Amino acid sequence: MMQRLECLGAIYNRLEDCLVVTIMGAVACELQSLGHKPNFFYLQHAMGLGSSTGLGLALCLPEQKVVVFDGDGSILMNLGGYTTLARYRPKNLVHIVFDNESLLSVGGFPTATSTGSDLEGVARASGIARTKTVHSMEEFKRVFDDALKTNDLTSIVAKVDAVGPKGYVTELALLENRFQFKRHIERLTAETRRQGESKLS
Amino acid sequence: MPVSLANSGVVYGALKKCGIGLVSALPETWLVHLIRMAEDDPKMILVRLAKEEEGVGISAGAHFAGVKSAMLMQNHGFLASVNGIVSLAQLYRIPLLMLISYRGHFGERDPWQTQGGGVTEPLLRALGIPYSFLDDPAKVEKRIAEAQTWAYASLHPAALLLTRELMWEEPA
Numbered sequence: 001m002m003q004r005l006e007c008l009g010a011i012y013n014r015l016e017d018c019l020v021v022t023i024m025g026a027v028a029c030e031l032q033s034l035g036h037k038p039n040f041f042y043l044q045h046a047m048g049l050g051s052s053t054g055l056g057l058a059l060c061l062p063e064q065k066v067v068v069f070d071g072d073g074s075i076l077m078n079l080g081g082y083t084t085l086a087r088y089r090p091k092n093l094v095h096i097v098f099d100n101e102s103l104l105s106v107g108g109f110p111t112a113t114s115t116g117s118d119l120e121g122v123a124r125a126s127g128i129a130r131t132k133t134v135h136s137m138e139e140f141k142r143v144f145d146d147a148l149k150t151n152d153l154t155s156i157v158a159k160v161d162a163v164g165p166k167g168y169v170t171e172l173a174l175l176e177n178r179f180q181f182k183r184h185i186e187r188l189t190a191e192t193r194r195q196g197e198s199k200l201s
Numbered sequence: 202m203p204v205s206l207a208n209s210g211v212v213y214g215a216l217k218k219c220g221i222g223l224v225s226a227l228p229e230t231w232l233v234h235l236i237r238m239a240e241d242d243p244k245m246i247l248v249r250l251a252k253e254e255e256g257v258g259i260s261a262g263a264h265f266a267g268v269k270s271a272m273l274m275q276n277h278g279f280l281a282s283v284n285g286i287v288s289l290a291q292l293y294r295i296p297l298l299m300l301i302s303y304r305g306h307f308g309e310r311d312p313w314q315t316q317g318g319g320v321t322e323p324l325l326r327a328l329g330i331p332y333s334f335l336d337d338p339a340k341v342e343k344r345i346a347e348a349q350t351w352a353y354a355s356l357h358p359a360a361l362l363l364t365r366e367l368m369w370e371e372p373a
Contacts, residue, residue: 021262041265045288049258053289056262056270059246060223080251088248178293182265189267 002137004098004160005030008069010137011144015039015067018094018148019057019185022069023050025105026164027098031069033165036172038184044174048078051085051095058090061185063192065092065148072099072113079122085153086127094147095155099133102162123155130154203370208338209234212300212363215342216271219349221298222246223263225256226273231302231368235273253278257285261295269349271298276305276321277314279360286328286358296352296359298345300335303362308369325360332360335367 004026012034020040022028028042043050054068075081075097085095101114113119123131130152134140140158147154213235216224223246224239226232239247246268248259256272263270274282279301290297304311305318325332331351333344345361352359 043258043289043293045292046258046285049254049261049285049289052255052258053262053265054258055248055255056223056259057266058262059248059259060263060266060268078252078255081255083251084248084255174292175294185265186267 001161002135002140002158003163004100004158005033006137007098007140007158007160008034010141014144014148018065018067019061020067020069021050021054021057023047023071023074025071025168027069027071029165029168029170032170032172036177038180040177041181042172042174042177047074048081050074051078051081054093054095055081055085055088055090058093059088061189062090062092064185064188065094066090067094068096070095070097072097072101072111072119073103075119076111076113076117079126082123082126082128082155085155086123089128089153091151091153093153094144095153096144097155097157098160099157100160100162104162104164105168108162119157120155123157128153128155131156133157133159135159203372204231204234205368205370206234208341208367209238211338211341212335212345212367213238215345216300217242218342219346220269221271222268223248223259223270224273225250225259225270227251227253227256227275227278229275229278229302229304231304231363232273232275235300239273252281254282254285257282257289257295257297260297261289261293264295269298271300273300275302275317276362277317279321280317280324283324283328286330290358291328294356296349296356298349298352299330299358299360300345301360301362302368303334303364306365308365321362328358330358330360332362334362334364336364338367341367
């Protein structure tokens with residue numbers, strides 16, 4: 001089985017040019033442990049809305065790649081969100097669910113994916129054509145790289161061990177992260193605008 | 202259909218004047234014309250939702266992207282969005298502009314709307330979300346603009362209640 005931290009570590013360098021949204025808990029904590037960047041936003045509550053926040057970003061910023069790190073507990077609270085992703089099919093969105101079949105941060109209570117609910121199946125039946133469940137690091141890296149290169153919505157279900165950090169509170173204040181993330185996007189869009197103008201002139 | 206097309210147009214025009222570039226919506230009777238107007242507007246990003254709470258995430262993403270947005274929903278959609286409003290919009294100071302159709306208030310004939318009608322204002326007050334009423338077409342533009350100005354000044358959700366007076370035309 002894979003570990004979430006290994007997966008994040010394996011693709012960390014590829015996130016440099018993406019806008020990244022994570023859900024709360026272990027994912028946010030582990031990504032920060034690898035090194036926080038101004039293009040990372042950690043949604044430290046509002047379970048289920050990580051994918052919706054990513055969709056809003058992707059629709060408004062079609063020239064940017066958006067990567068969402070979701071979890072089984074979170075996406076199970078917003079399965080309808082898969083249908084909204086499929087409906088608008090943003091080409092610039094990569095959605096990754098780390099499925100550890102558990103609500104780990106509250107003590108490891110098993111979720112419905114532990115009793116057979118299949119998130120890839122839900123994603124596919126919702127209309128997301130590019131979706132895949134991965135079980136190994138090689139496969140994870142390959143599918144993620146393909147997703148970044150492909151100009152189409154992709155939803156990846158990465159089956160990982162139910163292990164995580166000891167605690168979940170990090171040094172980074174929620175609002176500091178929020179304002180930094182927005183400023184980062186303002187700089188990016190100003191840059192894109194300048195490039196567009198220089199092409200025109 | 203006795204939903205006011207003219208007043209829906211006034212509301213849509215006011216949203217455009219405020220620079221709204223994205224609207225998330227879940228259809229309900231009073232909102233049908235507004236949603237069609239958003240759909241027919243090539244400059245508007247319309248996101249049709251499965252559940253209203255998704256709209257909070259979408260508006261947060263739009264805000265980070267520098268796009269002004271509004272949520273169109275029934276008051277039951279507002280009830281269904283409370284966790285997202287609290288733990289995303291309020292926690293992360295998102296200037297969320299919510300247009301909520303105020304069903305279940307006096308004049309309502311649908312029994313199933315009445316319970317939600319009774320809790321809409323108390324819930325807005327409990328959440329500390331300021332609100333005003335859209336009840337007069339002459340004041341719609343000003344009230345929407347003022348709510349948006351406040352939302353951006355305070356970085357906090359603000360609500361506008363679409364009333365029966367504005368949205369519904371009783372057939373003669």
